[in-house]
Amino acid sequence: MDIAERIETGLHMALHHSTSGRCPAKLAxxxxHAVFPGGARIRPRLCLAVALACGDRHARAATAAAVAIELLHCASLVHDDMPCFDDAAVRRDKPTVHVAFGEEIALLTGDGLIVAAFETLARETMLTPALTAPLVATIATAVGSPHGLVAGQAWESEPDMHLGSYHQAKTASLFVGAVSAGAIAASGNPRDWIALAKALGAAYQVADDLYDTVGETGSMGKPAGQDQRNGKPNIVAQLGVEDTLRHLRKLVETAADNVPDCPGAESMKAMIRKEATRLMPAKLPASAA
Amino acid sequence: MDIAERIETGLHMALHHSTSGRCPAKLAxxxxHAVFPGGARIRPRLCLAVALACGDRHARAATAAAVAIELLHCASLVHDDMPCFDDAAVRRDKPTVHVAFGEEIALLTGDGLIVAAFETLARETMLTPALTAPLVATIATAVGSPHGLVAGQAWESEPDMHLGSYHQAKTASLFVGAVSAGAIAASGNPRDWIALAKALGAAYQVADDLYDTVGETGSMGKPAGQDQRNGKPNIVAQLGVEDTLRHLRKLVETAADNVPDCPGAESMKAMIRKEATRLMPAKLPASAA
Structure with a gap:
């Protein structure tokens, strides 16, 4: 199975567990709806790419980590789209979960996906028990408080936002979690991958700001113009389109330069550079193209 | 340390981790606010009581399980109180989280507590790795979908509610999770404790319905009259106060009768019967007292 197949099969298995038996129909x-069809599956692909680069010693645990990370990412999108946050009507060309199923089901869907993520990690590492606690702890740190996704979102409610902590928690943390979990599952050293993850996380943040500005639906499946409407910080407003693009290209190169020595280093670098072409909005002002 | 001290110390440690460093102030x-001061801490006390009855072989893991269960219970209260569900203004004599901190922070607080629960389990079982996956899986099953708390709450959005599945998922599941986790942490057999947990879970559900009817704030810290206002099923409307009380006493006896053979069986039975006196509302119609 290639990376994409491992991720989709793993997600289907996880959702099968969460929606089986006498599950209430709307929740199921x-x-x-929140997980399929997916977006670019960037974070789980990164997680498995790192596991493969490190030798993929415990493939089942690596797949579980990738699946958990994507479930948590989907949970955060469902909750972020809700009326008390972005009040978004569309995600990945479909109605958002609260529009399609109501606010109460959207709230529970996010909760259910968070729980399913940790349940998947536990179920799939029963035979590799030394991996369970490190994977659960690493992934929980990436999504929780004080430094993960939950904290990142909470910075938006502070009168004095600390911009560095905000971006670190809201975007970079799950990239760091993805590479760390991939390395742990393959008995690699997670620390070797942090610099790469931070640069790549920053690149996605910048790309998302660019998409929002130039008027395309970006990698997150979020319609354009939402940041300005919601008063969120956007780097393009600060640097302009051309300098933002330059910054983005530099971040991708930094990520590729920081692939550590490992059996799969060269294919990892190639993957990152290829990924970078996905990141560039197709529609760009002529001067910046 | 006695049971109550273990729980409060463990909760303080978990919250210290989640609110340390550069945590956004409102989220912290x-x-x-969501965890302290607590309610009766019924579920974590039950978890530790079972662990003690089974010999409390891995005390640190048992405390972590109890703490995780209480964090998840608190998370469910924060989300259930939100405007799209019960729209409750008061919990445990304080403003609810969304009233005190806003809806967006309440949503994130619930999410953060769910993540903190699993993070606590991982952190505290690093030295007993054989316990991590079984504890995470057992507790996730109790709170997730299709049979846990999340599914229980989702039944309220179904046009045809399956009442048995609703009560099983919304109340009994976390009691089952609490006894199972306590047994697992002490190398006992979780199956031996299921009948007790189901009876006790049902007793708390009935007691809560009684409190709601007779006009007292019950063990959940929820003001009276809310079920009727929100159109939720309530057993007192079906049986009347006297028969409901009789049913409640029977459920507590069933719970005590189902304590399995174990070193701490007698003190466990005594604890359950003592607990039962807490369950009875002080204000009852004269005919039912």
Whole structure:
């Protein structure tokens, strides 16, 4: 199985567990709606790419980590789209979960996906028990408080936002979690991958700001113009389109330069550079193209 | 340390981790508000009582399980109180989290507490790795979908509610999770404790319905009359106060009768019967007292 197949098969298995038996019908529908069809699956692909680069010693645990990370990412999108945050009507060309199923089901869908992520990690590492606690702890740190996704989102409610902590927590943390979990599952050293993850996380943040500005639906499946409407910080407003693009290219090169020595280093570098072409909005002002 | 001390110390440690460093101030305040001061801490006390009855072989893991269960219970209260569900203004004599900190922080507080629960389990079982996956899986099953708390709450959005599945998922599942986790942490057999947990879970559900009817704030810290206002099923409307009380006493006896043979069986039975007196509302119609 290639990386994409491992991720989709793993997600289907996880959702099968969460929606089986006497599951309330709306919740089951909403859980599937939130996860399928997916976006670019960037974070789980990164997680598995790192596991493969480190030798993929415990493939089942690595797949579980990738699946958990994507479930948590989907959970954060469902909750972020809700009326008390972005009040978004569309995600990945579909109605958002609260629009399709109601606010109460959207709230529970996010909760259910968070729980399913940790349940998947536990179920799939029963036979590699030394990996369970490190994987659960690493991934929980990436999504929780004080330094993960939850904290990142909470910075938006502070009168004095600390911009560095905000971006670190809201975007970089899950990239760091993805590479760390991939390395742990393959008995590699997670620390070797942090610099790469931070640069790549920053690149995605910048790309997302660019998409929002130039008027395309970006890698997150979020319609354009939402940041300005919601008063969120956007780097393009600060640097302009051309300097933002230059910054983005530099971040991708930094990520590729920071692939550590490992059996799969060269293919990892190639993957990152290829990924970078996905990041560039197709529609760009002529001067910046 | 006695049971109550182990729980409060463990909760303080977990909250310390989640609110340390550069945690956004409102999120940190809301996380503490949701957990302290607590309610009766019924589920974590039950978890530790079972662990002690089984010999408490891995005390640190048992405390972590109890703490995780209480964090998840608190998370469910924060989300259930939100405007799209019960729209409750008061919990445990304080403003609810969304009233005190806003809806967006309440949503994140619930999410953060769910993540903190699993993070605590991982952190505290690093030295007993054989316990991590079984504890995470057992507790996730109790709170997730299709049979846990999340599914229980989702039944309220179904046009045809399956009442048995609703009560099983919304109340009994976390009691089952609490006894199972306590047994697992002490190398006992979780299956031996299921009948007790189901009876006790049902007793708390009935007691809560009684409190709601007779006009007292019950063990959940929820003001009276809310079920009727929100159109939720309530057993007192079906049986009347006297028969409901009789049913409640029977459930507590069933719980005590189902304590399995173990070193601490007698003190466990005594604890359950003592607990039962807490369950009875002080204000009862004269005919039912």
């Amino acid at each position: 529908g909403a859980l599937r | 305040g809301a996380l503490r």
